[in-house]
Amino acid sequence: GENVEQHPSTLSVQEGDSAVIKCTYSDSASNYFPWYKQELGKGPQLIIDIRSNVGEKKDQRIAVTLNKTAKHFSLHITETQPEDSAVYFCAASKRSNDYKLSFGAGTTVTVRA
Amino acid sequence: NAGVTQTPKFQVLKTGQSMTLQCAQDMNHNSMYWYRQDPGMGLRLIYYSASEGTTDKGEVPNGYNVSRLNKREFSLRLESAAPSQTSVYFCASSVGNEQFFGPGTRLTVL
Numbered sequence: 001g002e003n004v005e006q007h008p009s010t011l012s013v014q015e016g017d018s019a020v021i022k023c024t025y026s027d028s029a030s031n032y033f034p035w036y037k038q039e040l041g042k043g044p045q046l047i048i049d050i051r052s053n054v055g056e057k058k059d060q061r062i063a064v065t066l067n068k069t070a071k072h073f074s075l076h077i078t079e080t081q082p083e084d085s086a087v088y089f090c091a092a093s094k095r096s097n098d099y100k101l102s103f104g105a106g107t108t109v110t111v112r113a
Numbered sequence: 114n115a116g117v118t119q120t121p122k123f124q125v126l127k128t129g130q131s132m133t134l135q136c137a138q139d140m141n142h143n144s145m146y147w148y149r150q151d152p153g154m155g156l157r158l159i160y161y162s163a164s165e166g167t168t169d170k171g172e173v174p175n176g177y178n179v180s181r182l183n184k185r186e187f188s189l190r191l192e193s194a195a196p197s198q199t200s201v202y203f204c205a206s207s208v209g210n211e212q213f214f215g216p217g218t219r220l221t222v223l
Contacts, residue, residue, distance in 0.1 A: 001172070004155075006155075009153070032210050034210070034211070034212075036214075041216075041217075042216055042217075043117070043203050043205075043214030043215050043216050043217050044156070044203070044214045045214070046211055046212070046213075049210065049211070089155055089156065093210070098144070098161070098163055099207070099209070099210050100146075100158055100161055100171065101156075101158070101212065102172075103155035103156045103157070104155055105153055105154055105155045106153075106155050
């Protein structure tokens, strides 16, 4: 099955700096890569996703890049704010598996004021 | 719209007890999922239902059963709880790729 690895497990950044989280996947057939944000005591919420036919996608301060050849994808958060503090999960899935998600272990991001 | 709702929010069980976790969604989604979340391990799929009347095992199905009662509701049952089932359980539903998660049930088995 799919194996998704996520690094780092914790990340502390100064407010205003950028944060980068990296994930690798094992199944070359995976073609959908979402990122979820989980705030304390809540369920994960989709913040951005990318499909395998696209190399980069941006939404305001967040962006995701995908390198299909190397089988890795990354989340970039610019101009970090205290409300960006949360746990972030990457995931991978494929249409042939009914888009069931395989998640990374998560990254706890702390934005220092 | 309430989205995905889960009950209860918290539960403490003794080893060997049984219980059912309830999940409902009001978004008319066909697919529903049960995950467990453990520290340092992300979310792992327990069971999945592509549509009313169908269920499929996920990555960690042992010790669990599910029922897709109708399009809205998908329940998870622990027949004989074990300490290894102490976890936070999330239900989700989806349309296409995007999955929407409930707030979770924190279960402790003593």
